[in-house]
Amino acid sequence: MTAKRTARTSSFEDTLKRLEAIVESLEGGSVSLDEALDLYEEGIKLSRECAERLRSAEQRIRKLTKDAGGQFALNDMNNA
Amino acid sequence: MEEQTAVSVTEITRQIKQSLETRYPRVWVQGELSNVKFHTSGHLYFTLKDEGAQISGVMWRSRVQTLRSQLQDGMKVTVRGAITVYPPRGAYQIDAEHIQPSGLGELQARFEALKRKLAAEGLFDTARKRVLPEFPESIGIITSETGAALHDMITVFARRMPSVELVVLPVRVQGTGAAKEIAAALADMNAFGGVNLIIVGRGGGSLEDLWAFNEEEVARAIAASRLPVVSAVGHEVDVTIADFVADLRAPTPTAAAELVVRDRRELLEVLANMWYTTRRRTEEVLRAERDHLHQLSGSYALNRPRDLLREYLQRMDEHTRALEVSAGHFLRHRQESTATLAGKLSALHPKNVLKRGFAIVRARDGVRTRADEVVEGESARIEFHDGSVAAHLEKRL
Structure with missing residues (x-):
């Protein structure tokens, strides 16, 4: 596994923000039944995604090395 | 003599x-x-x-x-x-x-001299401090591969947020050339770029052991870092030049790991609360709709909205089931209230109402919800949860 890359944008943060917005809309009061059910469906889907991310228990520890050509490589590291 | x-x-x-x-x-x-x-x-x-x-x-x-x-x-x-x-x-x-x-006196003098110099250049200014991402997905760690600091941090991450990726760039943290290695590692981690922030540090030691973190080249490499840097050197009482330049100073490596990620149990709790609120509010809206329908009952308009309500209720039921499966793990302590809610919701479902011993009397022109609506001698259908029977309505009792 090699490559220069950029860190993933924090989709978790975005998802959490969207969830907060959903809760706010629902708490806000005047939502129709249709809207409420749509928000409900989306909210449940997003909270499930978030929970799955958090539950993922596999720890990934990698060692970064740079070869003579300046190329970076990531190798799995034994959990010391 | x-x-x-x-x-x-x-x-x-x-x-x-x-x-x-x-x-x-x-x-x-x-x-x-x-x-x-x-x-x-x-x-x-x-x-x-x-x-x-x-x-x-x-x-x-x-x-x-x-x-x-x-x-x-x-x-x-x-x-x-x-x-x-x-x-x-x-x-x-x-x-x-x-x-x-002599001894510490000299190191102290060098420390103070560099601190004054870098402060004068503005390297410690609060305005320079970069904001740490709230939910980092990948964290760069620059420390000794064999030191206790790395082990401690890995342990904390495993407990608080195992899903976060750790990218370790091993360096010597003391002795000749350590400062150079640390500075180069900071530059390399930035060039690599695949992390959201960097923790640089080591475990406790003597002032001389920690000295690399008081060297100017390390301070400048931290200042030059595009990625936010957390310093984690020694124990609580050890303060290094690196601490002043870093975007966040952690008192120890363990504390650094605790500061940069939220505890997932805490987050699951937040999620559970949001999920709960979502359900509660949706249920309230649903109940209001039902009450509205009740007001309409007796009118010809009843049948159509009730079909709609039934669809909605079915959607709710589907979600309830899906949720109980998927959310069960992380909402264990919430399960009781979930079951209660689910029970309330399904009690609203017309079919479940019928199961509890109620029946619907449906005449040719609509549902009879009051005794005085019944025309003596008319025929009707009585709907149970499992089917209907034909009926002939007699005089009022």
Whole structure:
């Protein structure tokens, strides 16, 4: 596994923000039944995604090395 | 008095000189400086003393130029040099090669000098501090591969947020060349770019052990980092130059790991609360809709909305089931209230109402919800949860 890359944008943060917005809309009061059910469906889907991310228990520890050509490589590291 | 062969003053002095200079070609002497004089010739003259004795000293011009510290009277110093004898005055002295403020004093002086310099450049300014991402997905760690610090951090991440990726760039954290390695690693981690922030540090040690983190090149590499940097050096009481430049100073490596990720249990709790609120509010909206329908009951308009309501209720039921499966793990402690809610919701479902022993009386022109709506002798259908029967409605009782 090699490559220069950029860190993933924090989709978790975005998802959490969207969830907060959903809760706010629902708490806000005047939502129709249709809207409420749509928000409900989306909210449940997003909270499930978030929970799955958090539950993922596999720890990934990698060692970064740079070869003579300046190329970076990531190798799995034994959990010391 | 028996007269022995006498030697000249010069001769005895020569012998003393030879004896002393052979015996003390290189010594390290610790003492307090006094009579410090920088002669116009460029040579430095001084006296080194302690409670019991004193010794004169000289440092020749070429060596004075290599001095890194400002010498002054009263300063405790270590002088490295040779003992020499100056025959014209019959005096011995120390011919200094090097003079440095003693031990910690010198390190402290260097620390303060660098701190002043970098502060003056604005490297410690709050405005320079980069904001740490709230939910980092990948974290760069620059430390010794074999040190306790790495182990401690891995343990904390495993407990709080195992899903976060750790990218370790091993370096030597003490000894010659450590500062250079650390600075290079900071640049490399930035060039790599695949992390959201960097933790740089090591476990506890003596001031000398931690010294690399007080070196200017490390400070400048931290300042130059595009990615936010958290310093995590030694113990709570150890403060390094790196701490001042870093975007966040963690008192220990363990604390660094705790500061940069939220605890997932805490987040699951937040999620559970949001999920709960979502359900509660949706249920409220649903109930309001049902109440509205009840007001309409008896009118011809009833059948159509009730079908809609039934669809909605079915959607809710589907979600309830899906949720109980998927959310069960992380909402264990919430399960009781979930079950209660689910029970309430399904109780609203017309079919479940019928199961509880109620029935719907449906005449040709609509549902009969009140006794006085019934026309004596009319036919109707009575709907149970599992089917319908035909009925003939008799007189009111």
